[in-house]
Structure formats: structure tokens, C-alpha cells
Amino acid sequence: MNNQELYRIALNKAMKLCSVREFCINDIRGKAESWGVGKEEIEKIIALLLKEKFIDESRYAAAYVKDKFNYNKWGKVKISAGLKMKGIPAEIIRVSLDMIDNEKYREFLEKIISSHRKKIKAKNQYDLKAKLLRYGLSKGFESGLLYEILGEE
Numbered sequence: 833m834n835n836q837e838l839y840r841i842a843l844n845k846a847m848k849l850c851s852v853r854e855f856c857i858n859d860i861r862g863k864a865e866s867w868g869v870g871k872e873e874i875e876k877i878i879a880l881l882l883k884e885k886f887i888d889e890s891r892y893a894a895a896y897v898k899d900k901f902n903y904n905k906w907g908k909v910k911i912s913a914g915l916k917m918k919g920i921p922a923e924i925i926r927v928s929l930d931m932i933d934n935e936k937y938r939e940f941l942e943k944i945i946s947s948h949r950k951k952i953k954a955k956n957q958y959d960l961k962a963k964l965l966r967y968g969l970s971k972g973f974e975s976g977l978l979y980e981i982l983g984e985e
Contacts, residue, residue, distance in 0.1 A: 839873040846877055850886035854895045857887060858919040893920050893928035901932055905944055908932065910972020941973050942981055 842864050849855060849863070857878055864874045881887045893915055900906040900914065908929050915925045948967050954960035961982050968978040 835870065835873065838867075838869055839876070842867050842869045842873065843877050843880065846881060847884075847886055850881060854892045855887060856889055856892045856918045856920060857882075860887060889920055890924050890927070892918075893924045894931060897928045897931060901937075901940075905940075905971060907941070907968070907971050907973030908937075909974060913972070938977065938981070941968065941977060944968075944971070945978075945981060 845867065846860055846864065850860070860878060860881065861874055864877060869877070878887070896915060896918075897911055900911045906914075912925055912929060915928070916922075945964055945968060949960070949964060952960060952963050954963055964982055965975075965978050969975060
């Protein structure tokens with residue numbers, strides 16, 4: 833199979849993938865590399881996908897934030913780190929994270945903390961708060977917000 837055929841097949845595959853769900857540039861680049869497409873062809877494919885709006889980093893980031901917050905119960909820190917690993921620009925990450933309502937975010941965190949509290953065995957109040965803090969941090973929530981919520985209890 834020559835380079836032109838491989839390019840055409842890879843472009844069609846990429847278009848099909850992007851029409852089913854959101855992908856970022858890094859995802860498509862990785863897939864195209866795994867298909868054996870050369871660097872120049874990959875860049876042409878990405879340029880065409882961007883031009884035709886098959887790929888949109890802002891749209892991808894918005895979907896990622898929504899899914900990770902609602903389904904995975906991740907905080908903004910963990911979501912931001914995931915988007916950085918995908919190579920999404922910082923400005924797009926900031927705008928996408930701003931779409932989360934702060935009041936809803938806080939209520940959500942309070943709910944998962946109180947839910948997790950029921951499952952924890954702790955020696956004393958200090959130990960309980962430490963375990964809840966570690967849990968919240970592992971889910972990607974901000975330490976300041978966690979201290980605030982745990983201090984209220």
C-alpha cells in the first residue's frame with residue numbers, strides 16, 4: 833500500500849471516529865501513528881479535520897469537563913491535569929472549567945464527602961478529617977475548598 837492510499841484510508845478512519853464522538857488533536861495523532869501513517873500525512877489529516885470542524889479543542893474540552901465532573905465525580909484539579917496531558921491549551925482549559933457552576937460544584941463536593949464519611953472508620957475527629965481530606969484531594973478537589981467544608985463540620 834502506498835503513502836497516498838494509507839493517507840486516504842487514515843483520513844476516512846479519522847473522519848469516521850470524529851463523527852461518532854469528540855477527539856482532541858493528540859488523540860487523533862496517536863491513532864494515526866498507530867495506523868502507520870507518516871508525520872507529514874498526520875499533520876495534513878489534522879489540518880483537514882480542524883478545517884472541516886471534525887476536531888475542535890474547545891468542544892472537546894467542554895465535553896471532557898462535563899463527563900469527568902458528572903460521571904467520574906472528579907474535581908477541577910484532576911480534570912485540568914487530564915486536559916493538560918491531552919495537550920489542550922491553558923486558556924481553553926480555563927474557559928471549560930468556568931462552565932461548572934461554583935454553587936453546584938460546592939454542593940457536589942459536600943455530598944460526596946458526606947457520602948464517603950459513612951464508609952470510613954476513624955479513631956478520632958482529627959483522623960476522620962485527614963481521611964476525608966485525602967479522599968477529596970485524590971478526587972481532584974481544591975484543598976482550600978476541602979478545608980472550608982471540613983472546617984464547617
